[in-house]
Amino acid sequence: MKGIKKLNIIEKYGFTDEIKSSENNLGKLVWARVTSQHRDLYQVVTNQGFVQAKISGKMNHQIINTTEYPAVGDWVLISVEANATGIIRKLWPRKSILAREASGNDSSGQVIASNIDTIFICMSLNTNFNPRRVERYLTMAWDSGATPVVVLTKSDLCADITAKLRELEDVCMGVDTVVCSFEMKTGLDKLSAYIKPQKTVAFIGSSGVGKSSLINWFLGDSELETKQVREGDDKGRHTTTSRQLILLPNGGIVIDTPGMRELQLFVGNLSKTFEDITELAKECRFRDCSHQNEPGCAVKEAVKDGRLDADRLKSYLKLQREMSYSKMNSRQLENEKINQAFGSKKAMKKSRKHMQQIKRR
Numbered sequence: 415m416k417g418i419k420k421l422n423i424i425e426k427y428g429f430t431d432e433i434k435s436s437e438n439n440l441g442k443l444v445w446a447r448v449t450s451q452h453r454d455l456y457q458v459v460t461n462q463g464f465v466q467a468k469i470s471g472k473m474n475h476q477i478i479n480t481t482e483y484p485a486v487g488d489w490v491l492i493s494v495e496a497n498a499t500g501i502i503r504k505l506w507p508r509k510s511i512l513a514r515e516a517s518g519n520d521s522s523g524q525v526i527a528s529n530i531d532t533i534f535i536c537m538s539l540n541t542n543f544n545p546r547r548v549e550r551y552l553t554m555a556w557d558s559g560a561t562p563v564v565v566l567t568k569s570d571l572c573a574d575i576t577a578k579l580r581e582l583e584d585v586c587m588g589v590d591t592v593v594c595s596f597e598m599k600t601g602l603d604k605l606s607a608y609i610k611p612q613k614t615v616a617f618i619g620s621s622g623v624g625k626s627s628l629i630n631w632f633l634g635d636s637e638l639e640t641k642q643v644r645e646g647d648d649k650g651r652h653t654t655t656s657r658q659l660i661l662l663p664n665g666g667i668v669i670d671t672p673g674m675r676e677l678q679l680f681v682g683n684l685s686k687t688f689e690d691i692t693e694l695a696k697e698c699r700f701r702d703c704s705h706q707n708e709p710g711c712a713v714k715e716a717v718k719d720g721r722l723d724a725d726r727l728k729s730y731l732k733l734q735r736e737m738s739y740s741k742m743n744s745r746q747l748e749n750e751k752i753n754q755a756f757g758s759k760k761a762m763k764k765s766r767k768h769m770q771q772i773k774r775r
């Protein structure tokens with residue numbers, strides 16, 4: 415293939431000049447991308463191949479919020495030690511971030527994956543079909559910084575696709591939508607066009623809508639290769655964990671972590687998903703109108719005269735309620751409080767570390 419530059423390993427995994435030029439004095443450090451994570455153990459890929467890595471004590475010490483821990487998809491700078499394991503020393507600022515609130519009452523989020531270019535929001539055209547669900551996922555996708563594409567699966571099980579598409583019209587405004595059937599092998603080429611070399615994609619959606627079927631289809635025979643590498647030859651020697659960031663034969667990169675599968679809405683960019691309501695709200699008498707009981711509410715007015723679907727407003731209000739409780743929002747609030755109470759994050763960190771130590775005892 416004349417004229418096509420041969421990519422080195424990390425370029426295949428999405429390394430760009432932008433990342434490269436962000437650090438001009440590497441010293442002994444090398445660039446790596448996190449390909450899987452199991453608790454505090456990471457597998458990363460460098461130009462030399464796969465390496466198991468942990469974060470440095472210093473980095474661990476400097477972390478204030480759990481979202482600062484590396485996650486699958488992250489670009490990191492590591493040093494490779496004499497025993498061929500890696501120490502992660504620095505995290506590259508993420509271009510996009512898919513996260514959810516942490517369980518328990520820890521007030522920080524958990525990053526599920528990062529640096530995703532395109533998120534496929536998968537929903538089947540049969541039993542799983544629900545425009546409100548797409549709304550939620552879209553909200554999350556916009557908020558992540560990645561570009562969403564709505565993928566309607568199992569078209570072979572749907573008698574009236576046009577009707578379903580009409581139901582989604584408002585919700586999916588301005589978002590590319592692909593109808594496909596893995597069973598009939600239709601629409602797969604269209605979907606494939608969204609998976610580009612060196613770009614990272616992720617599939618989200620309820621269990622059973624056909625995400626694995628699609629991912630395996632795009633993987634083709636190469637899934638076998640990954641397995642062989644894992645078990646056998648020296649490239650996979652350090653690899654005991656299954657890879658969660660996978661190279662596709664067409665050059666695309668897919669992130670498929672367990673967390674992605676359990677993904678629930680944690681926070682979202684409501685104004686983007688509900689642009690119609692945001693527009694209407696500009697006409698409300700009160701700027702902070704909650705569109706519930708206030709006089710002069712343009713949104714309520716629109717519902718009354720049929721310009722806005724009542725269900726859509728209901729789901730907007732519900733999401734808004736959830737979001738005000740969401741941990742990511744409270745994290746921002748918390749940062750505000752920290753600054754007021756402690757004057758700086760550093761002081762806060764100190765006291766937080768102290769609290770953690772007390773808890774551990």
Ligand SMILES: Nc1nc2c(ncn2[C@@H]2O[C@H](COP(=O)(O)OP(=O)(O)OP(=O)(O)O)[C@@H](O)[C@H]2O)c(=O)[nH]1
Binds near residue numbers: 571625627
């Ligand atoms: N009729 C039909 N069935 C499909 C299609 N795609 C997948 N399925 C079936 O749907 C079931 C679930 O598919 P999966 O690919 O495992 O779904 P998933 O979204 O990965 O599910 P989780 O792994 O639980 O997240 C399987 O039995 C598939 O064979 C399709 O286009 N049409």
Ligand SMILES: [Zn+2]
Binds near residue numbers: 706
């Ligand atoms: Zn209002």
